[in-house]
Amino acid sequence: MDGKIDLHFALRNHKTIMKDVFYQPPLKASRGLYVDNPDDITVYLMESSGGLVAGDINAYRIRLDKGTNVTLHPQAATKVYPAFNGKPSKQEVYIEIAEQACLTWKREEVIPFAESEFHSHTTVNMKKGSSFYWEEILYPGREKRGERFTFNKCHTQLEVWMEEDCLVYDGLRFEPSVQNVKHFGVMGDYHYIASVWIIDSEIVLDVEKWSRSSTDHQVSITKLRDAGYLVRFLSNDLPRVKKEMDQLGNKKLAVSV
Secondary structure, eight states: OOEEEEEEEEEETTEEEEEEEEEETTEEEOOOBOSSOTTOEEEEEEETTSSBOTTOEEEEEEEEOTTOEEEEEESSOEEEOBOTTSOOEEEEEEEEEOTTOEEEEEEEEEEEOTTBEEEEEEEEEEOTTOEEEEEEEEOOSOGGGTOSSOSSEEEEEEEEEETTEEEEEEEEEEOTTTSOTTSTTTTTTOOEEEEEEEEOTTOEEOHHHHOEEOSSEEEEEEEETTTEEEEEEEESOHHHHHHHHHHHHSHHHHEEO
8 A cells, every 4th residue: 555645845835834735545644733832833644544565665756845834743653564575664754945935844754573674765955054853763673572683674764955065875784694793893782773864064963962872872963064963872772762853853952062
């Protein structure tokens, strides 16, 4: 079953609105909500089928007009079921962000079940002066069932372009059957890998505050020239990862401008 969401955001009387919306089950978008800020619209992304079955494709197309502020919030983690027919489950995301617009995509969580195969490709095209925040967490599987990296394949790709300049070209490729995922330099003894991409030239992140390491939780920061930051987590403490992601999403707590 192939799901689709196409959202177009625009300004009306200096307020961000959802101008056009199209969705095809099992994907669905909520109505626009103004949660914390009347200038920032929040839309929840829902998946009614309970997950991706082998061969399913979920496709998202998101467009932001000049000056809009949008937060997209997946309602639940993406569950990827076994690929018994040999076909991978796929997710395709295409985003366009105009000048002075800002898009925040809250935690994109992926749980690949045993014997599943998942491919995800996200492409973001930005104009100068725009900003983009992207959060993602990859689970090792259904841990309560003892699944830890027992999926067949999990490939994710993120591309971010600022007009003709490629700012991000980042891929994660896991194939536990042919690689030692527990090897040092891959996952080591950690179970979760998570990323926060902050593409915003106006933000100055407190690097010393966010660089930390312990036996079950590690955080590292990469500065993307003058474009922003990548904050990456390797952890066995999922609640802590989510808490620190929320803090990074709060500019007052995470950054100094």
